[in-house]
Amino acid sequence: MQTIQQLQADLQAGRNTSEKLTAQxxxxxxxxxxxxxxxxxxxxxEAALQAARASDAARKAGYxxxxxxxLPVSIKDLxxxxxxxxxxxxxxxxxxxxAQQDAVAVARLRAAGAILVGRTNMSEFAFSxxxxxxxxxxxxxxxxxxRVSGGSTSGGAVSVAKGMAAFALGTDTGGSIRIPSAFCGxxxxxxxxxxxxxxxxxxxxxxxxxxxxxxxxxxxCATVDAILSGQALDARPANLAGLRFYVTQDFIGxxxxxxxxxxxxxxxxxxxxxxxxxxxxxxxxLRELPTINGGGGFAAAESWQWHRKLLAEQGNAYDPRVAxxxxxxxxxxxxxxxxxxxxxxxxxxxxxxxxxxxxxxLMPTVAVVPPRVRDLEQDEAFFAANGLVLRNPSxxxxxxxxxxSLPCGEPGVGLAVNGLRDADQRILQISAAVxxxxx
Numbered sequence: 001m002q003t004i005q006q007l008q009a010d011l012q013a014g015r016n017t018s019e020k021l022t023a024q025x026x027x028x029x030x031x032x033x034x035x036x037x038x039x040x041x042x043x044x045x046e047a048a049l050q051a052a053r054a055s056d057a058a059r060k061a062g063y064x065x066x067x068x069x070x071l072p073v074s075i076k077d078l079x080x081x082x083x084x085x086x087x088x089x090x091x092x093x094x095x096x097x098x099a100q101q102d103a104v105a106v107a108r109l110r111a112a113g114a115i116l117v118g119r120t121n122m123s124e125f126a127f128s129x130x131x132x133x134x135x136x137x138x139x140x141x142x143x144x145x146x147r148v149s150g151g152s153t154s155g156g157a158v159s160v161a162k163g164m165a166a167f168a169l170g171t172d173t174g175g176s177i178r179i180p181s182a183f184c185g186x187x188x189x190x191x192x193x194x195x196x197x198x199x200x201x202x203x204x205x206x207x208x209x210x211x212x213x214x215x216x217x218x219x220x221c222a223t224v225d226a227i228l229s230g231q232a233l234d235a236r237p238a239n240l241a242g243l244r245f246y247v248t249q250d251f252i253g254x255x256x257x258x259x260x261x262x263x264x265x266x267x268x269x270x271x272x273x274x275x276x277x278x279x280x281x282x283x284x285x286l287r288e289l290p291t292i293n294g295g296g297g298f299a300a301a302e303s304w305q306w307h308r309k310l311l312a313e314q315g316n317a318y319d320p321r322v323a324x325x326x327x328x329x330x331x332x333x334x335x336x337x338x339x340x341x342x343x344x345x346x347x348x349x350x351x352x353x354x355x356x357x358x359x360x361x362l363m364p365t366v367a368v369v370p371p372r373v374r375d376l377e378q379d380e381a382f383f384a385a386n387g388l389v390l391r392n393p394s395x396x397x398x399x400x401x402x403x404x405s406l407p408c409g410e411p412g413v414g415l416a417v418n419g420l421r422d423a424d425q426r427i428l429q430i431s432a433a434v435x436x437x438x439x
Contacts, residue, residue, distance in 0.1 A: 001163040004220040018070030022052035025072040028164045038137030039155040043118035069113030074165040077119045079103040080200040088202040089122040092317040103200025112227045120155030126204040127322040129390040143411040147370035150180035157184040167215040173204045175393025178405035182365040182414025189221035195229045205299040208397045218432040233425040237432035241275030246358040251286035256367045263410035292343045296328035304329025365405040365414030404431035
C-alpha cells in the first residue's frame with residue numbers, strides 16, 4: 001500500500017478510484033482470512049463499497065472533503081461504530097447493544113470521507129502489549145508468522161502492513177500504537193492524550209489513553225492526526241543538523257536485546273553523521289516506575305471501575321490473564337490512587353528539567369524483537385514478555401508525552417522519537433527529519 005499522499009494524488013489525477021482501492025483492500029482481507037489470519041473481527045464489505053462509490057461520485061462532482069477522502073481505514077474494535085456491537089476484542093460484550101452513534105474519532109474519519117472497511121482485532125480490552133487474543137486469534141508479525149504483531153492495536157497494524165487498509169485508527173495507553181508499529185514495520189503516532197477525543201468506546205485508563213494513527217510515514221500520521229484532533233499541525237521536516245537528541249540507558253536500556261541494540265546504535269550513528277548531536281543523560285528516577293505502578297497503576301485502578309460489574313456477570317468470558325490484571329484494581333484505595341497522581345507530577349517535573357535542552361528524546365520503541373507465539377503459552381513467560389514489551393513506551397504515557405515510532409532498518413525494531421506534553425508539532429517535524437535520514 002502506498003502512502004496517503006501517493007494514494008490521494010492518484011485519486012485526484014484520475015489514475016485510480018476509491019472503489020478500486022476499497023475492492024483491493026477487501027480482497028486482501030479475504031485472502032488474509034482464508035490463510036488463517038486474524039487481523040479483522042468484522043468486515044463491512046458492502047457498506048465500504050457503497051461508500052467508495054459515493055466518494056468517487058462526489059469527487060467527479062468536485063467534492064473531496066479531506067486528504068483522507070476515498071481511502072480505506074480500519075477501526076480498532078474498541079471504538080463505537082453506529083449499528084455495531086463494540087466488543088473490544090472480548091466475548092464478554094457479545095450481548096451488548098449496538099452502538100447508537102459513532103465514536104467521535106470514527107465520526108471525524110467518516111466526515112472526512114475515509115472508507116471504513118472493518119473492525120480490527122486487538123488484545124482483549126487492550127490489556128497486553130503483545131496482541132495476544134485467545135478469543136479471536138493472535139495476529140502475527142507480517143515478516144514472521146511465528147511472532148506476535150504487538151498490541152494492543154494488533155489487527156490494525158497488520159491491516160496496514162498487508163495492504164488491507166491505507167491507515168488504521170488505534171489507541172495507546174502504554175504503547176499500543178507504537179509497539180505494533182515497531183513490530184510490523186510501520187510508523188505510529190501517539191499524540192498528547194488530551195488532543196484526540198476518546199468519547200464513544202471502551203476505555204482502558206481514562207488518565208493514560210490516547211488515540212492516533214498507524215500508517216506508512218510521518219506525513220501520513222500527521223494527515224490523519226489533523227482530522228482526529230481538529231488541529232492541522234505543521235509537520236514539515238525540521239533541519240536535522242544541530243538537533244540535540246537525548247539518549248539514556250537508565251531503565252529503558254535494561255534488557256535490550258542484541259538485535260534491537262545494534263539497530264538503534266546504527267540509527268544513532270547515521271543521525272550523528274548527518275549533523276545531529278547525540279547527548280547522553282541520566283534519568284535514574286525512571287527506575288522508580290515499577291514501584292510506583294506496583295499495584296497496577298492507573299490502568300488497574302481505572303479499568304476496575306469500568307469492569308467490576310461486567311466481571312461479576314461475565315467473568316468466565318474473560319481471558320484469565322486479563323481478568324487477573326483488572327482485578328488488581330480492587331486493592332487500590334482512594335489514597336493510593338491520589339498518590340499515583342502525586343508521583344506522576346514529580347516524575348514529570350524531573351523530566352521537564354532533564355530534557356529542557358533536548359529537541360527530542362530517543363529510545364528503542366521496544367527493548368526486544370517480537371516474541372514468538374509459542375514462547376508465550378505459559379503465564380510466567382507471558383507476563384515477563386508483556387512487561388518488557390510495554391516498559392519503554394509506557395514511560396511516555398506516564399509522562400503524558402507524545403511520540404512517533406519509526407522503522408529503523410531491522411524487521412521488528414522501531415526507533416521512538418519522544419517529547420513531553422503538547423510537543424506534538426515539534427516531534428512530528430523532528431520525526432520527519434529522522435525518517436528521511438534513516439531512509
